[in-house]
Amino acid sequence: MDITRLIIVAVGGQGNLLTSRVIGEAALLSDVPVRMSEIHGMAQRGGVVESAIVLGDARSTIISDGEADLLVGFEPAETLRALGKCNQNTTVITNLSPLSPFTVTTGRATYPKLQQIQDLIQAKTARLIAFDATVLAREAGNVMAVNMVLLGAMARTGILPISAESLKQAIRTKTKKAFVETNLKAFDLGFAAAQ
16 A cells, blocks of 8 residues: 655644544544654744654654655744645645734744745745635634644545545544534535635
C-alpha cells in the first residue's frame, strides 16, 4: 500500500487531537495501517499542536521536512510555520480565520497579511485550498467545529486512502453524541468548500 503523510497544525483548543483520533479510527475501519504522533507544545496556553499521521505501510511516524503529502492548518500563520514539511507536490488546506498570538495582541508583533501567507504557500506547493472554515463551522451550528469542516475538506481532496463514509462513521463513534449531527454537517460543508 502506498504511504500517505499528513501533518495537521492548530492552536491549542481547536480540535486537532480529536481530528487525529477520527482519522485513526476511520483508518482502522478501512483496514488502512495508521501511525500517529503528536506534539503538544504549550497547547493549553494557545500554543501550537501538531499531529503527524502516516497512512499505509510505514515503519515510522516521523515526517521529515519536505515529506508531507497533505498539510492541514486550522490557523493560517501556523500553516505557514509548517510549510517546511511541504514540497512541490504537497496539497495544503488552510483555514483563513486568524487567531492572533499573544505577541500580536500585545502589539509586539504584527500578524502577516492573509494574501501574503497564501502567496508563500502557493509558491512552494502543488495546490492550496484556502477558505474561512470558522464561518462554515458557525453555519453548521458550532464555531468549535472548525476541525470537522477541515476534515471534510481533507476527504474531498482524495489524498487520504480513507472514504468520506468511513470518516463520517468515525465521527459518529469518536465525538460526543450531543455534537454528532453538528459535526457531520460541518464535515459536509467542508467537503463542499474544497471542491
